Amino acid sequence: MKLPRRTDFDLDAVLAELDPNLDGARLSELGEGWDNIAYAVHPPSGGQQLLLRVSKFAEDTERFDTTTKDADLLRFVARRSPLVTNTVRAVDPHAGMLLLTMVPGIGAGTAPIRDRPALAESLGTLLARLHRSRVPNGLVDAATPAESWRVSTATAFARVTDRFGDADRCLIESFLTGPAPDRPRHTVFCHNDLGAEHLIVDPESGALSGVIDWSDAVHDDPARDFALVWADLGWEIVEGALAAYVRRGGVVDPGLVARARWFAAHSLAATLADEAARNDPALAGSLVRFRRVLQGGRNNLPRTQ
Incomplete structure (x- = not known):
């Protein structure tokens, strides 16, 4: 609200x-x-x-x-x-x-991405640098704990379960009743809201040119910055970004991909609860993305310890 x-x-x-x-x-x-x-x-x-x-x-x-x-x-x-x-x-x-x-360009969700590997490379480079940044004390806080977020979303979804078919309802409820991820080994400065609307691309070339809306930035799990990219743009972009991230010194612990998948799926589950409550026609598309996130991703990426 x-x-x-x-x-x-x-x-x-x-x-x-x-x-x-x-x-x-x-x-x-x-x-x-x-x-x-x-x-x-x-x-x-x-x-x-x-x-x-x-x-x-x-x-x-x-x-x-x-x-x-x-x-x-x-x-x-x-x-x-x-x-x-x-x-x-x-x-x-x-x-x-x-x-x-003004950051010139348009949101990545409204423009054709003509060179997905290049966009992934730019994103990985950005995150590797941001995640190594030493943030002044008091500039950002820790994020809301994942478990608290899960409980809140499960409560919201319980109010709209009748808007879903049996298969979709069971899939979402199974996810929301499962455990939230453990805390990571290390925390970093995160944008924390890298959805497609905040990734600004050149409307002609489709290249990533800027990032907007930093008001949700936190010092927390680096997986959060890959999550909404996964939800909005797909695993292929995340996989390429992670590879570039590692090449530029980003730290990828063994559980990062699983945590990014959880944060992506959870964000979509919260979106589904909200869209169902408002009878939003975007609900069908969000369901497709939710299923894809749960099915996608691999854990055998190059990683640093």
């Missing part, structure tokens, strides 16, 4: 305070998440579009703290990522506003 939108400010006025050159700029809404709304900013004089992110937190301290932390996180990522990320142009933490550069 999303937080309600705030009505305690004049969006155009705050934007002009962030950058006087944007007085009179045109805004178009790009999307809404649980705690933020994103707008494309079209400068009145033309030129590069910008991105305005608006916090929906009503409480002043929470809004100030989360906006400040997110700005610090984006600055850290910009220094570490070999791919383009949103650069911070201006911040008003009291208003909960972040003015950012």
Whole structure:
């Protein structure tokens, strides 16, 4: 459930305070998440579009703290990522506003990937570098424990089991009643939400050019950063990314593939529960991806100890 939108400010006025050159700029809404709304900013004089992110937190301290932390996180990522990320142009933490550069391109889920090995190589290179990054204290937290996440999803799915056929219901229930994965040997800085919509590709070449939306970043299991790639783009991309990851010094422990499969399947199970509750027609496609994740993957990849 999303937080309600705030009505305690004049969006155009705050934007002009962030950058006087944007007085009179045109805004178009790009999307809404649980705690933020994103707008494309079209400068009145033309030129590069910008991105305005608006916090929906009503409480002043929470809004100030989360906006400040997110700005610090984006600055850290910009220094570490070999791919383009949103650069911070201006911040008003009291208003909960972040003015950012736009990452050009489109989400990988809406573009044909013409060279899948090249995309996998770029992704593995990115993750090897990120996972070796030393994160400043307090910048990110540990993720929600896998077991807690599993219980929450199982509860949500129990409310909509009548929306599924017997075979699909049994498959999902069997997964959700099984054990969550053990903690990994080591934890790293993770994007933690690398779904196709956050992997930005060039619309002409299909090459991976940038990564967006770092607000869910954590210091946790490296398998989390392969999970949604698996769920959205398939095992082939993950396999290639893992191989590139190892070549560039990434640490792949013996259980990483199994944990990535679990996180991918769990994410899809949570999506299935949500889509069933909303009678979303995307449910059929999510079921196909859920089955594929459970059936895919190999554990005999090159690995480091």
